[in-house]
Amino acid sequence: MKIKINGKEEDAAVFTSLADLMASKHLEQKAVVVEHNYNIIPKEKWHETAIAEGDNIEIVSFVGGG
Amino acid sequence: MEDCLNIADKSLSNRLFIGTGKFPDKRIVKDVIRASGCEVVTVALRRVDEDSEEENILDYIPENCTVMINTSGARNADEAIRIARLGKAMGCGNWIKIEVISDNKYLLPDNMETLKATEVLAKEGFFVFAYMNPDLVIARQLAKAGAAAVMPLGSPIGSNRGLKTEELVRIIVNEIAIPVIVDAGLGRPSDAAACMEMGCDAVLVNTAIATASNPVKEAEAFNLAVKAGRLHHLLGSIKTMPHAKASSPLTGFLRDIK
Numbered sequence: 001m002k003i004k005i006n007g008k009e010e011d012a013a014v015f016t017s018l019a020d021l022m023a024s025k026h027l028e029q030k031a032v033v034v035e036h037n038y039n040i041i042p043k044e045k046w047h048e049t050a051i052a053e054g055d056n057i058e059i060v061s062f063v064g065g066g
Numbered sequence: 067m068e069d070c071l072n073i074a075d076k077s078l079s080n081r082l083f084i085g086t087g088k089f090p091d092k093r094i095v096k097d098v099i100r101a102s103g104c105e106v107v108t109v110a111l112r113r114v115d116e117d118s119e120e121e122n123i124l125d126y127i128p129e130n131c132t133v134m135i136n137t138s139g140a141r142n143a144d145e146a147i148r149i150a151r152l153g154k155a156m157g158c159g160n161w162i163k164i165e166v167i168s169d170n171k172y173l174l175p176d177n178m179e180t181l182k183a184t185e186v187l188a189k190e191g192f193f194v195f196a197y198m199n200p201d202l203v204i205a206r207q208l209a210k211a212g213a214a215a216v217m218p219l220g221s222p223i224g225s226n227r228g229l230k231t232e233e234l235v236r237i238i239v240n241e242i243a244i245p246v247i248v249d250a251g252l253g254r255p256s257d258a259a260a261c262m263e264m265g266c267d268a269v270l271v272n273t274a275i276a277t278a279s280n281p282v283k284e285a286e287a288f289n290l291a292v293k294a295g296r297l298h299h300l301l302g303s304i305k306t307m308p309h310a311k312a313s314s315p316l317t318g319f320l321r322d323i324k
Contacts, residue, residue, distance in 0.1 A: 002074050006113040006114065007113070011122075022078045026115055026116075027114060027116070030122075031102075031122050031156070032114055032115070033152050033153075033155045033156050035148075035152060038148070040152060040155045042152060042155070048218065055088065058113065058152075059114045060111045060112060060113055060114060060152055061111070061112065061114050061122065061156075061311055062109045062110070062111060062112075062122060062123050062124055062135075062156060062158075063087075063109065063110050063111070063112045063119055063123055064086035064087045064088065064089060064092065064095070064109065064110065065085060065086060065087045065108055065109050065110025065111075066085025066086070066087045066088070066110075066136070066138075066223070066224075066250075066270070066272030066273065
């Protein structure tokens, strides 16, 4: 299955949910925000968000900035 | 009575805002914030890099500081709006500095796209701080669109060249009712003081402090300069003269009296 994560196409394994994907990247405990096909998904909804072929996912966090 | 800056949903007693970019070591940020006395700090959003163990900048920002998220990286209004919403979802409030930049050499803001993003985000309840080229017409439109403040640049971001836009910023300060915060390019404490003397409501400094030989001491210097400039502004301007006016008695002595 091909999905796009942070602008990069990945040949991903089949994920049961967004929570599954985040766990596989060891990001489930990090202070991040996830956008799934341009919709922001709050953490409590990660497990009920299905991942499908062609999905566009952005994962962002805070960094220093002016 | 204490001189407070009433801005967005806050009343601030310190008029220096600090940016948290470019610090060689994040651990110093806490001490810089303390030395600067600042109550507002800016942060940015970036895509997570799975391979790097980057620390969360928020760990170094005291809880009593207001976090303002910038939309750096946005090239148009739509991207700025998207970044603003992502930032809000991070749970740090709704102060957003709109920064829309399509020019990579001078990093000058796109005023038209900034105005478009401001119109949308102000309606959504964000407190919008608009980083802008100092233009009175746009500043008026930003105020009308519901911006909490305008942030005209002093000179290009990170250039440390000071308040090169002085005359244009002065016009905005004189004509606009919402707070004016000079952002970008201030290189020395005297630049910050000049902004405050002129009547700006606050200044935002990042590079000059983050890249100083001693960022903590430089933060303190900027804090003092902002306070000095503000105090002078409140006292009113001084008279200038085309000729000298003696400060010491000039009655001749050690000379013969005729």
